[in-house]
Amino acid sequence: MGRRVSWKYRMEHPAEFPFVCDLCKPANRRFKKLLSKESHDKMTSRHDIVSVQRRIQMSKINTTIDSQILPDENYRHECKAVIRRIGNILKNNVSLKYQPAEVITAGSTGKGTAIKGSSDVDIVFLLPEGTYNTVGSMLAEHTQILDDLQGTLRRSGYTVTGRSARALQLRVTCNEHGTGKTHCIDVDILPAANLEKYTRPEIFQKMRDCPVSERKFFTPSLTKIQRSFVKSDIPAQLKRLIQYVKHWKTTMMKVKNPPSSYCFELLAIHLWQQDGKPQTFKIENGLRRVMEKIADYQSIKVEFFEYYNYNMHQRHIGPHIIDPVNPYSNVLDVSNSDWSDVALNARKYLQQADMRNATSRFCD
Template identity: 30%
Template sequence: MTNRILMEKKTAFALRFQFKCFNNTHSHHFDVMLCYDTLGPRPSKDDKGMLFRRLCNCGHSDEAQLLSLSLLQYQVDFVKAATLGVKNLIRLVKHWFRTSFAKPSQENRFRRLPSSYTVELLTLHAWQLAGKPIFFSLLQGLRAVLRLLLRCSELCILWDKLYTPYCQGVRRTLQEQTRPFILDPANPTFNVCENCNAWDEVAVVARQSLLKPLLNGVQASGPWLLTDSW
């Protein structure tokens, strides 16, 4: 079975690999990470505050990586709290990312597109800017996200309800970093955009997609009227 496993990345805390199927060349992609539950099942505000302060003070050490792992469930919970319509829009935007960019190759081997989590947060942000509608057109939602990606070099997005007021200083420092900037709703030390080095390509592909028949000439309608100014 080992000849069917293609290891992509290995660190002290995570594995990323592909597993090839038997009957064809299709592969399944896996990310395996440590689980580090330092907070326990019912953490108090004081427990959370202590963790966030430790995280903000330990820099880029191994301890910071372990503490970050303990916050992964909060990332999941943040996205799961969205409405069904937004979850469907997230699936659509992820499908666009999977099908609209050149496949990994020797030429683009150093390219890193936005992570799945980053895509989820970008979609949630576009929906929130539209006023958090319950019912909406998926076409209008997709158009809004693509138009938002045209301005990705200007993005500065904060969700800090979970860890305010513990890490104000770190937040201010991070905001001074290069755009785009999306502060992780679960981790006050992590700009989720920093692992992507292909934002220019993302903007170009978004512009090309807006010119295709499905979206070309589509006019914004409520509650997405604000997207015309993007």
């Protein structure tokens, strides 16, 4: 006998139909009896992995990710070319004293979470080990190092658009070959002390013992670890979610001083870990989970202990997201961003139809 009640009715009466198929798209199928669900689950043509993945791709949000957000081959080619040019300039044209031991690419491009039309690249300039193997030795000449890098870039035709205590900023306009399109790449160039000879526990001990004002300068030296945390240890579906949240931030969120994209990356990873690290999940569920937490930002308390142990734990008052490689760095920092406006934007997004039909867990 065929089913007598529509799927829509079943979704609207969950108490009457408590048993749920977690794989079906676009909406979960609900059943009154466990036996009916088990019979449905045996429909292998519906639940084989290829069929599941195909239905995942059919969602509206996934379609947006594929068509509007993921960088295409031309975009990736131009980004790589920009990074390669700047890297070669830094390797070959700075003063011999500062000639880098290595140039490391990070930021969204280095971590595989870049979005079309808006990329950020961190180029870490790892100083020679023999002379600059402590943060203190680098800071003693930090102004001169930045001056030298800025002069080198200027002589090579690049205009430095900003300069902070830690980095130089460039904005590079790229022409995508064969398309006539242009896009901008924001580049931060960060000199870093060469701490390669130290173990991680030794580095974190030095971080603890140094003056508070110096602790933030350890982070660029740990770029490889930071990049690996996002690039290597999470599934492709979570990267897609992160890219969509970045797209929301740059195109839909109306905030004067938004948080960093890295802040949203770490929040998404933390919530995914809390929900059991599922390798596949409905993108709508993951997005609702992230948006609900952003909307309730005062409750955000995120720390990671993959690279340092709990002895490095700091007492934090208020919302915080602590950098996985620097226990002294709160990347959420409400004093630098308009989080009340961010939360308002998240609450508005949660009113969209795709969110109303989603659950608040990655794995449900």
